[in-house]
Amino acid sequence: MNIEIHPKQPIRIELPSRVEFLNLVQGIAEEIAQVCGMPEDERLDFGLAVREGAINAMKHAHGFNPGLPVALEFALDQNRTTLSVSILDQGNGFDPATVSDPTAPENLLKSSGRGLLLIRSLVDEFDVLNHEGGTELVLVKKIGALRDDESAHGGDDV
């Protein structure tokens, strides 16, 4: 059975804040990226970035409280050139500008605080949106060489 992702039909999932679900989150992200035509190396980067976003929500926002679910929404843009995911938690929010730089000499010895750095390095766009009642991380990744190549040959008929 072939699966297609349509730009007007985002995929939404909601999971309890449990560490056991992080592999599932990453697997879903990589599977959706594959269906969208993202090359393998970039799929791995996307999956790892989504995993780090989910860790941020489940661990830092929810303290791994399984009663507080994390919502993820994957969406393909109209031109099918980027895949985005929004990760919504119910935490108190944070200002990314105030998060310590983990690569600063005084922070290198800390055993946490590297998740946002990894996300930024693994996707093309990253935003933190603080809403009433929760925080939304928005990650956007270009689908990459395979999709560009297909577009160049007019092969985008999905």
Place this chain on the structure above:
Amino acid sequence: MRCRVEQHGGVTVVHLAGRVTIGQDLDQFREAFEESLDDGHHRFVVDLDEVSYVDSATLGEIIACRRRARAVGGALVLTRARGKVRDLLELTRIGELVEIHATIDGAVASLSS
């Protein structure tokens, strides 16, 4: 994730393989490290040759284990980091803090001298 521990002349070599991430994988690595530390071993080599990738929690655990080893007069170094794992160690500048050796023998020798 797979985790195997060997002794090389007083140096503990922890071989990791697969995806090493927060949860059971990281718990297994931490338990192997703590068990060796409790047995009186203070010098560690973490072999990353077969690790496909790590997450931020694993990077933090490497720092934490290094700190614990140094607290008892020991040390922790890495070896055979490559690909995505090497990229992440460089991105986070952990590679500037923790020695990364090209070979297991080189890593063991650095702790034996």
